[in-house]
Amino acid sequence: MRRMTTAADMLATGFATLPDLIHAHALERGDRTAVADAQGSIDYRTLDAMMDRVASALQRDGVVPGSAVAIAAAPTTDYAAVFLGTVRAGCVATPIAPSATPAAIAAMIADSGAPLVFLDAENARALEGQLLTARIVLFPREGGGPGWAPGFAGEQSFETWLAPSESRPTPVEIAPEDPFNIIYSSGTTGTPKGIVQSHAMRWAHIARNTAAGFDTAVTMIATPLYSNTTLVSFLPTLGWGGTVVLMGKFDARAYLELAQRYHATHTMLVPVQYQRIMALPDFDSFDLSTFRFKTSTSAPFSAALKADVVARWPGVLVEFYGMTEGGASCALNATANPTKLHTVGQPMPGHEIRLIDDDGNEVAQGEMGEVVGRSPAMMNGYHGRSEATRDAEWHDADGNRYIRHGDVGRFDEDGFLTLMDRKKDLIISGGFNIYPSDLEAVLAQHPAVADCAVIGVPSESWGETPVGFYVSRAEAREDAAAILTWVNRQLGRTQRLSALHVADELPRSAIGKVLKRELRDRLGGAAA
DSSP states (O other), X not given: OOOOSXXXXXXXXXXXXXXXXXXXXXXXXXXXXXXEETTEEEEHHHHHHHHHHHHHHHHHTTOOTTOEEEEESOOOHHHHHHHHHHHHTTOEEEEOOTTSOHHHHHHHHHHHTOSEEEEOHHHHHHTXXXXXXXXXXXOSSSOOOTTOOXXXXXXXXXXXXXXXXXXXXXXXXXXXXXXXXXXXXXXXXXXXXXXXXXXXXXXXXXXXXXXXXXXXXXXXXXXXXXXXXXXXXXHHHXXXXXXXXXXXXXXXXHHHXXXXXXXXXXXXXXXXXXHHXXXXXXXXXXXXXXXXXXXXXXXXXXXXXXXXXXXXSOSEEEEEEEETTEEEEEEXXXXXXXXXXXXXXXXXXXXXXXXXXXXXXXXXXXXXXXXXXXXXXXXXXXXXXXXXXXXXXXXXXXXXXXXEEEEEEEEOTTXXXXXXXXXXXXXXXXXXXXXXXXXXXXXXXXXXXXXXXXXXXXXXXXXXXEEXXXXXXXXXXXXHHHHHHHHHHHSOTTTOOSEEEEOSSOOBOTTSOBOHHHHHHHHTTSOO
8 A cells, every 4th residue: 555655764664565665766766767678668657657557457357465466478677567566456476487397387377376477478489288277468578570479368468458557556455464476486396386475574675675775776687587586686676766677588798788888786696697707708898896786695606706706896795595485594795704705604683593403403503404594584385385384394492483494504603604505415325424515616626627516316335326417618628537536536435426427518497506306317316
């Protein structure tokens, strides 16, 4: 519900909704660019009006508050308006990964119960063979060409679906616990779980960025809008009244050119994107002097790469560690803590992390344990999956709710958290625990290795055994056998790789995580 007050007043309160904040920015700084993409840009006044038209159209169509509205498309200003207009109507924005298979996309739409789904041309084509019960609205750009139309019954173009200009939706009262969005996890089998995040959780993400300077930010977004990695920068930038620059398919050189053109000040990139950008031979020729705040999350970020970014890219570098489900987050100011680059930092204010053993008991100081966390930013639960929600929770002796992060870690004497690995990726070989990240760190030191990963595969002799994959540098002359010999000389006897395979590239998700299940599939479940 709109409240006639300033954005500054709302940001100083204990809770405000993002739609209300955007409306305040439209009144106070309406001509400031809110969102830009490859096709152009819209200011806050236009974004606010577009959100009204989207919310009015949803209400016209009988989409009631609390209903999911699905979006499977490339990031554009239209996408942003639909996402935010959905939230203004009290509905639940449900971005779907276009990188998933058509069957998986259809299953996620069905699981959400969305009566309406927004598609661009590429995703509409991909979904033509799927049975969709949701009504289809097609974004105009990325177009299908003259005379092209998908084979859906009753599809409608975005322009004709929108409510008329100057439309105003009926105000909706939004409570902190009401769902803001659903994000689907990258499940390995079956339909991914829908993670329900509340307005209170998103408010926590906005409010915690008081000192980040988002009110004057030009934030480069180079990851998809269906990812929490993206939304934790996208939403605070708009909440504080900054400018978001959306990039479609990531390309390192195009990113730098865009950042230079827009005089970017903020960005969120995943580690593999930093790696590709820093590897450009002419990186130092780009003017990045306007950057003030760079962040990273979602995947392991090597200490050497952090050091390179700190040394050569202006602005503070902060690594965040956390989960889409919430729990707790850590932050590492890499610029201010050069001796802690091997860690993911310390728990953020108001966030609490504990380490537990397999029996659910807290481990002693300095020992490794499974990470569980709690904070103001925690999911409501998994959509329609109460049992899975319970499995993701741990409660302390006082009944406080924590979220299991699925990682194994250890706190040092200064309270900085070092992650070992995902608990599910732990390799138990001959009764010994082997952490793939330890082996990957050694493998990455070889001068012929550009990228690498280690997985566990079944072994008749040891139960499991570690197997490595690597991407060779272009100038490298050593073969896999020579590198395997070198690596195993650096490792303990119980850690040694049983095999090493060269790959053209490692399979990664859209936010840079190595898809280790795909590497296991390449071996058919057995060591080479």
